[in-house]
Amino acid sequence: MNRDRFTAMACSVARTAGLVGDPWTLLVLRDLFLGLTRFDELHRDLGVATNVLTDRLERLVAAGLVSRTPYQRNPVRYRYQLTEPGEQLYGIVLSLLAWGDTHLADEGPPMHLVHTTCGSSTTPVVTCDHCGGELAVDNVEVQPGPGGRAAPGTVVIAEMLTGNAS
Template identity: 50%
Template structure:
């Protein structure tokens, strides 16, 4: 992953960076939270080189963040799903998303996270802005935000209507 290791540092952040501290790894995890499961779908979403994606998926599986599940035998094809350890990254991923929205989303957030229970938004405290409930990955619906590209809005509308 990283060219530099942090073996000499007694720091949990440094150790976590050894596993998830590069661009492609975090984007693979993001896509897994968004429901992407298959290699070709990750590759299409990310535009990453196949060898790089293979490396990241293998490493995430070795670390117990993703698990592979065979869904086709000839040729062998796998789905990749978040494990409990992987789902544990949700608060960090959401905090990073909200921080990016605050500081780098010039046209507003490309995606907003809505509480399924009452339509409030996810707050930095990972609670609902309306009802105050603590939220987790199964409690939210991502929707295009003011900074969404037209293609993102079309894809969201197609997904909502059940059309490809």
């Protein structure tokens, strides 16, 4: 699948999905968030083919979400670590985890999250950065932004946001 076609869309969801919207990529990110940093650890944990893992790591490095630094010279082996933009994807991975725990974990959640600041078990929610209120589909209004335009993948949405039919 050519995920690069999504980068041309005037939609941040499409652009982000084109970059990280693959199950193996999300699982690599999950493992990096959990502290795995070496290729052999990632490979062993995920059980994915080495060429698939190599491809996903290369994409994440090329996008600036992960850095790759050698930790061994002969043979050369690398450590993979999230960069600041990569760390900012944590909320996305937590949101997927929370949804999966609610709707797909029949035997209970595979992991429990504990907020180290207060010591309490927690379930991730998306909140307003201004008032702290939880964001939900029935209390958020979308308005046109400066980068919005009618283009493949956003034709009808652009019409809805601007009120202009093309």
